[in-house]
Amino acid sequence: MRAVGILEYGGPDVLEVIDRGIPDPGPGELRIRVAAAAVNPTDLMLRSGELADYMAAFEPPFIPGMDVSGTVDAAGAGTLFALGDRVMAFVNPFRPQSGAQAEYVVVSAADTVLVPPGMDLVRAAGLPMNALTAHQALALLGLRSGATLAVTGGAGALGGFVIQLAVHRGLRVVAEAAEQDEPLLKQLGAEIVVPRHAEPTDTPSETPAAAASLAERYRHAVPEGVDALVDAAVLGEGVLGAVRDGGAVVTCRPGALALPRGIVRHELNVMAYPDKAAALTELAALACEGLLSLRTDSLLTPSAAPDAHRRLAAGGVRGRQLVVFNGRRETTAGS
Template sequence: MKALVYTEFGGAERFELTEVGDPHIGPDTLLVRVAAAGLNPVDYKLREGHLRGLFDTRLPAIPGWDVAGVVEQVGLDTPEYAVGDRILAYARADVVEHGSLAELMPVPVRTAAPLPEGLSFEDAAALPLAGLTALQTVERSGLTEGDTVLVHNAAGGVGSFAVQLARLRGARVIGTASAAKHDYLRSLGAEPVEYGAPLIEQVRALAPDGIDVVLDYAGGGALDSTPALLHEGGFVVSITDPRARDEFDGVYAWVRPDAVQLAALAQLAADGTLRIERAATYPLAEAVDAYRQLEAGHVQGKIVVTI
């Protein structure tokens, strides 16, 4: 099969589009004919070797955990699915080796959800990791109707979903983004503010009584403003900064595969309740360019590669 692989840790120049052997599947795994793969920053962080303390990588490795496609073969104990079924998955395995930037991918059945009618493969591939991250962090924040929520990097892949999910729960959302993305945030139901020095003043002007929940998808110094903005009893969740846990008694989160949650998100998207923003779509032959765009940063929404 054709796949994008890297045989050494390093930059995007390590990628090579080549022929590799078809993957084997275990008893609780599906072999999926990949239609589309979603790209995430964790893909290149793994390729660069930065996450070797968290995940083992078996080289040569194929990147990608987000997948949408058609079941080609079923394991001996996967009664939930049959050959020909359309699925999507956050197909994270314990060892990084067989990712979604390939014609075929082994998908643990516990990570897969049915692809509902009305949702394209391309949009489905943009949903799993970012959508689940948004849903799980929103749920762990404990936000309730009427809360005021500050979302850092609100126009990014995760932030875009978090804004919408928080709004669906009846929260008021203030989102950080560059000025060029403010109209986009307004279209999602958020009140935009700019990054940088004016942030505290802008948020205080909008929410003089303080913020109930901070959702951090930006990292860097995003949480520096928290002491000045979070009122007593407020809650902080971050996917990038352990200070959320260590300094603010909140949650430092890592997304988990969850087939039930993913099915619910997919249905929301198919119904038109949850908007999926795709920044760009590339063919597999141009997958290296897709990763270069992702690694350049400031992407609005998700980048998808079609296989």
């Protein structure tokens, strides 16, 4: 079978279309004939070698990808799915079989749900990983209806799901955006959109000074401070000024973080999120109701994976890049 493979760590050009044997499912597992698999920031980290410690026990080639859609092709003992079922799943790439970007992938049945009737099978691949991460972020915070939530990186895949899910749960959402993204954030449901840059000469958004400046603009919009913040843009300590005393922050990556004024930190780890199937079932239903948006940027052939990594690293991608194996294949951007 064809797969996107990493034979050695490095830049996007180390990605190759390789040939691997078709895997067999074990007890509690399903084999999916893949329609599409999404490209995620974790894929870039895996390819570059940032996650080499997690892969040290396995031999390359490694296959990236953490979410997938397709049809059940084979089922191990103890599973309740039928052959031909349309499904989507969260995929653990830190295992001997690696990740989702292949013609066939074996997944845990516990991390798999049916794709609802009417949902496009290819586009469904854009839901599992980021939507589950957004679901976990709000579960960790446990905010009551009416609370105020700030979201950095709201125009991205994770941030967008956080905004829509938070609005559905009755939260008041404040998010930052570049000027061209303000209409998108309003469409997603943000009540207040804070300008990303104070002036055209503002320092780059990833610097601590820029994060602190952004925190000031959040405080201007919400003088008492927000109840919690989901830092989907990974801005770090500087943006914590937006949070009220005793509030909370959800971070997307590990690492030291100084917490002032009694702010509580929650760290996302979607790999350890329990009962993914129940959360995915809820998320799929919300997507079918139009309450979560399956924003698709482009449908790509496996050989276009290096370009997808370059675009994601450059920033500004406003939907999911989907690598298509057994479905429609396009290289143009879409919505």
